[in-house]
Amino acid sequence: MTLRPLVAGDLDALVALDAATNPHPWSAGLWRDALNRDLGTGLTDPNGMLIGFTVASRVLDEAELQLIAVSPEHQRRGLGRHLLDTLLATLRHDGAVRLFLEVRVGNTAAQALYAQCGGEIVGRRKGYYDHGREDALLYTFTLNGEAQ
Ligand SMILES: CC(C)(COP(=O)(O)OP(=O)(O)OC[C@H]1O[C@@H](n2cnc3c(N)ncnc32)[C@H](O)[C@@H]1OP(=O)(O)O)[C@@H](O)C(=O)NCCC(=O)NCCS
Structure with missing residues (x-):
C-alpha cells in the first residue's frame, strides 16, 4: 500500500x-474544489x-479533517489508522497546533479510530447533520504545544 498526494x-x-x-457523498464539483484547495492524501493498492484517502484544510496553525475513508473491502486492516497517523x-x-473534525454521533467506527489516534471530544453540535x-x-487532536 502506498501513500501519495491526491x-x-x-x-x-x-x-x-x-x-x-459516505451516506452523503460530495458532488464532483465539491471534489474538484477540494483537490485545488485542500491537503489530500491517497492510499493505493499494489495495482x-x-x-483510501484523507482530505484536510489548513488555516493558520489549525487544520480540519474534512473526510477520511477506506474502501469497504479494505477496512479493519489498520489502513484508516495509517492514513490518520500520517496526516x-x-x-x-x-x-x-491542532487538528479538529466533526463526526456524526452514530459513526462509532470513526469515533473508535479517532480515540485510538489520540483524539479528544471537546464539544457537541446539536442537529448539525441532516x-x-x-x-x-x-x-480535537493536539499536535504542537498547548492547544486552546
Ligand atoms: C472510519 C474508517 C476510515 C476506518 O478505517 P479502517 O481502515 O477500517 O480503520 P482501521 O482498520 O485502521 O481501524 C482502527 C480502529 O478503528 C476502530 N474501528 C474501525 N472500524 C470499526 C468498526 N467498523 N467498528 C468498530 N470500531 C472500528 C477500531 O478501534 C480499530 O482498531 P482495531 O481494528 O484494532 O479494533 C472506515 O470505517 C470508513 O471508511 N468509514 C466510512 C467513511 C467514514 O465514516 N469516515 C469518517 C467520517 S468522514
Whole structure:
C-alpha cells in the first residue's frame, strides 16, 4: 500500500470511493474544489487503485479533517489508522497546533479510530447533520504545544 498526494486525475476514483463509504457523498464539483484547495492524501493498492484517502484544510496553525475513508473491502486492516497517523505526523511536522473534525454521533467506527489516534471530544453540535436530525461530536487532536 502506498501513500501519495491526491491529484486532479483521481477525481473519478474519489467520487466513486466517497459514494461507497459516505451516506452523503460530495458532488464532483465539491471534489474538484477540494483537490485545488485542500491537503489530500491517497492510499493505493499494489495495482495503483485508490483504496483510501484523507482530505484536510489548513488555516493558520489549525487544520480540519474534512473526510477520511477506506474502501469497504479494505477496512479493519489498520489502513484508516495509517492514513490518520500520517496526516497527524505531517501536520505536526509542518507546525500546526491542532487538528479538529466533526463526526456524526452514530459513526462509532470513526469515533473508535479517532480515540485510538489520540483524539479528544471537546464539544457537541446539536442537529448539525441532516437538517437537525443528527448531532455532531467535535474532536480535537493536539499536535504542537498547548492547544486552546
Ligand atoms: C472510519 C474508517 C476510515 C476506518 O478505517 P479502517 O481502515 O477500517 O480503520 P482501521 O482498520 O485502521 O481501524 C482502527 C480502529 O478503528 C476502530 N474501528 C474501525 N472500524 C470499526 C468498526 N467498523 N467498528 C468498530 N470500531 C472500528 C477500531 O478501534 C480499530 O482498531 P482495531 O481494528 O484494532 O479494533 C472506515 O470505517 C470508513 O471508511 N468509514 C466510512 C467513511 C467514514 O465514516 N469516515 C469518517 C467520517 S468522514
